[in-house]
Every structure is written in C-alpha cells, then in structure tokens.
Amino acid sequence: MKKILWSLTLFGVVLILPVNGVMEFDKMERSPDFNGTNVYQTKNDVYSKAKPTLVELTFVKNPVERSALCLDGSPSGYHFHPGSGSGAKNWIIQFEGGGWCGTIESCVNMTKTRHGSSKYMQKQIAFTGILSDKAAENPDFYNWNRVKVRSCDGGSFMGDNENKDAKLQFRGSRIWVAVMIDLMENNGLRDAKQALLSGCSAGGLAAILYCDKFKWYYPNSTVKCLSDAGLFLDAADVSGDRPLRNLYTDLIELQSITTKLSNDCLRRLNPTSCFFPQNLINQIKTPLFILNAAYDSWQIQESLTPKSSDPSGSWSDCRLNIAKCKASQMKFLQGFRTRMVNLISGFTNPRKNGVFINSCFTHCQTENHDTWYSKNSPAVKNKRIAVAVGDWFFERRGAKLIDCAYPCDKTCRNEVA
Numbered sequence: 001m002k003k004i005l006w007s008l009t010l011f012g013v014v015l016i017l018p019v020n021g022v023m024e025f026d027k028m029e030r031s032p033d034f035n036g037t038n039v040y041q042t043k044n045d046v047y048s049k050a051k052p053t054l055v056e057l058t059f060v061k062n063p064v065e066r067s068a069l070c071l072d073g074s075p076s077g078y079h080f081h082p083g084s085g086s087g088a089k090n091w092i093i094q095f096e097g098g099g100w101c102g103t104i105e106s107c108v109n110m111t112k113t114r115h116g117s118s119k120y121m122q123k124q125i126a127f128t129g130i131l132s133d134k135a136a137e138n139p140d141f142y143n144w145n146r147v148k149v150r151s152c153d154g155g156s157f158m159g160d161n162e163n164k165d166a167k168l169q170f171r172g173s174r175i176w177v178a179v180m181i182d183l184m185e186n187n188g189l190r191d192a193k194q195a196l197l198s199g200c201s202a203g204g205l206a207a208i209l210y211c212d213k214f215k216w217y218y219p220n221s222t223v224k225c226l227s228d229a230g231l232f233l234d235a236a237d238v239s240g241d242r243p244l245r246n247l248y249t250d251l252i253e254l255q256s257i258t259t260k261l262s263n264d265c266l267r268r269l270n271p272t273s274c275f276f277p278q279n280l281i282n283q284i285k286t287p288l289f290i291l292n293a294a295y296d297s298w299q300i301q302e303s304l305t306p307k308s309s310d311p312s313g314s315w316s317d318c319r320l321n322i323a324k325c326k327a328s329q330m331k332f333l334q335g336f337r338t339r340m341v342n343l344i345s346g347f348t349n350p351r352k353n354g355v356f357i358n359s360c361f362t363h364c365q366t367e368n369h370d371t372w373y374s375k376n377s378p379a380v381k382n383k384r385i386a387v388a389v390g391d392w393f394f395e396r397r398g399a400k401l402i403d404c405a406y407p408c409d410k411t412c413r414n415e416v417a
C-alpha cells in the first residue's frame with residue numbers, strides 16, 4: 001500500500017443505447033448474459049416506475065493539506081455508492097465533465113459555478129445510466145462500486161499549479177490523487193478485481209489521459225477504460241481558426257500540465273497535440289472503448305461553429321439543431337464525421353478495443369438512462385450502447401460499431417435547443 005501511495009504522489013494523477021439484446025415481450029423473459037446475473041424486463045420500461053438512487057457528496061479528507069482543491073480553494077469531492085454481491089470488488093470510476101478554462105478571466109468565472117467551486121455542487125446527485133444500481137437499468141454494472149468524481153478544476157484533472165494574485169488553484173491532479181487514496185484506504189479500491197475508468201466530455205478526455213496509469217496499479221486485475229464524448233478533434237472552425245487548439249495551448253500553460261502528459265507522445269509532438277485524443281488513442285495499451293456521436297453537439301457548437309467564427313449568424317440555426325442545416329452546412333459537418341471515422345480506423349484494429357460511433361447530434365450518452373439502456377435508446381446495427389459496452393468489457397462478442405452518415409439513424413436522441 002505504501003508503494004502505491006508513493007507512486008500516486010510521484011506521478012501526480014492516475015487512475016487509476018434501444019437494446020436488442022433484452023427481451024421485449026409482454027410476458028417476462030430471462031436474459032442470462034449480463035454480469036452473470038439473470039435480468040428480467042417487461043415490454044414496459046421499468047425505469048419510469050423506479051426512482052433513481054440519490055448519492056451523497058463526500059469531500060476529500062484534509063483537502064487543504066493535500067492541495068486537493070477546486071479552482072476557488074474550496075474542497076473537492078466525489079459521490080460513492082458501494083457495490084454488493086458479485087460486484088463487491090468491482091469498480092466504476094467516472095470522471096465528471098465540466099469543460100476547461102484557459103485564461104485567468106474564464107477560470108474566475110468558472111469559480112462561480114459548480115465546475116469551479118464545491119460551494120455550488122449539489123449535495124446529492126442521482127446515479128443513473130452506467131451509474132445506476134438497478135439491474136433493469138444497468139444490468140452489467142448495477143452492483144459494482146460506483147464513483148463519480150466531481151469536476152471543479154477546469155483542466156480535465158491534469159493541472160498542478162496556482163495563481164496567488166487571482167486566488168486560483170489549478171489542482172486537478174492532486175484532486176485525483178486524494179480521491180484515489182481515500183477510496184483505497186476507506187472503501188476497498190486497492191482490492192479491485194475488475195475496474196472500469198470512465199468519463200464524460202472533459203472527463204472522457206481524462207479517462208483517456210489516465211488509462212494506462214490506472215492499469216499500472218492493478219497488473220493482475222481486469223482494467224479497462226471508457227471515454228464518452230471525449231474524442232475531441234483538432235479541427236478548423238467555419239472561419240479556418242482552431243479554437244479548441246488555442247484553448248488547449250492556453251490551458252496547458254496556465255495549469256502547468258506539460259509534465260503530466262504522455263512522455264511517448266511528447267517525444268513525437270508538442271504538448272498541445274498531446275492533449276488531443278487523436279494523438280493518444282493508438283498508443284494506449286489498456287483496452288479502451290470510444291463512445292462518441294459523429295455529430296457531437298458540443299464540438300459543433302463550440303469548436304466548429306463558435307459564435308466568434310460566425311459574425312453573420314448564418315450558422316445560428318444549424319449549430320443548435322442539425323435538422324435545420326442547409327446542404328452546404330451539412331457537407332461541412334459530414335466532413336467532420338469523415339475525419340473522425342478516419343482517425344479511429346487504426347484504433348479499431350486491435351481486438352482489445354471497442355468503438356460505438358453513432359450519427360447523432362448529442363454529447364455524453366452513458367449517464368442518461370434514455371441513451372444508456374432504455375427500450376428506445378440509440379442503436380447501431382441493432383445494438384444499444386449499454387449492450388455494446390458490456391459485450392466489449394466481458395468479451396461476450398465484438399463491439400466495433402460505426403454508424404452510417406446522418407440522417408440514416410432513426411434511433412438517435414438528438415439534442416435540440
């Protein structure tokens with residue numbers, strides 16, 4: 001245990017959609033494949049009758065002494081719900097999304113939200129989707145230990161710096177270390193037999209960045225990683241600028257992130273390039289599942305068509321509702337999808353990896369029951385997201401699913417503003 005904790009300090013950060021596989025008949029049917037558990041479901045969606053479990057916020061121990069602080073200096077935290085039965089030694093650890101701040105001004109603004117200060121965090125949150133404790137909603141992982149690590153550092157849990165003049169703490173890496181140690185010492189994480197490191201959005205990027213480091217601490221356990229909506233591309237916007245590249249460059253410098261990045265990548269590329277998943281995923285040794293919408297709504301709105309790149313407002317309707325895009329605009333978005341599919345082509349070759357790229361206009365699909373495991377969840381080749389992830393993790397069957405181009409998929413839960 002001392003070796004593990006010392007190593008955590010040394011390295012900074014580590015961690016460590018309708019499902020056709022479910023019977024949908026009026027009479028109850030038995031589905032024995034999931035998690036070694038017999039799951040029963042009727043034609044009616046049971047989720048509507050069951051209230052989600054609310055899980056309390058836990059602050060890390062001794063946050064000031066360990067510098068495990070949010071941007072504003074308030075204590076960081078996480079939500080933990082214990083596993084049971086066959087899942088008592090299995091773990092899902094989910095990084096919360098929350099975006100990034102690359103300037104002092106934007107970070108100060110973030111301190112006025114739950115993504116920069118625990119003062120604004122909900123004291124209880126509902127565990128749904130991949131975090132649900134109900135077998136009918138989350139058959140493969142419902143009885144595992146489930147953790148959601150709150151995002152309040154503005155840097156995908158990577159920074160380790162401070163700005164005293166602005167009273168800002170950039171301590172994402174220390175937050176992660178503190179959460180890991182607390183879970184190891186108090187909740188049994190050090191004895192994990194199976195573990196899935198996952199995350200949504202900026203948290204999905206974190207799951208990629210820390211995947212191999214997490215596996216290093218559990219050499220004899222089954223460890224895999226899942227990135228949901230974390231495949232952020234280094235893409236030009238409609239004006240030719242690259243706002244996400246600019247943001248990452250500022251972020252890495254502001255939060256002193258370079259030393260936390262992959263050494264293998266840094267030998268080939270600059271730090272900003274090594275923050276983009278497209279330059280990392282093919283080198284990750286631990287099994288990794290990429291779940292992403294080909295028309296990721298956040299990337300379309302904030303990276304491809306930010307308001308700064310569209311002063312005439314010609315993209316104002318399209319960027320908020322893909323159904324309102326003109327033919328020329330749709331051609332641009334199809335080019336984005338093509339690039340995403342091409343970038344992951346090599347990643348799909350190793351048997352250990354999994355992919356689910358659907359042609360939906362959305363962002364994050366694991367934490368919501370409607371997109372994770374309801375009878376009307378998004379599907380590719382008649383396989384829904386929860387089933388695809390479970391098939392990949394437990395090696396029941398292959399899970400390399402890439403959807404046809406928009407608008408062919410009629411199962412999408414598109415976000416419309």
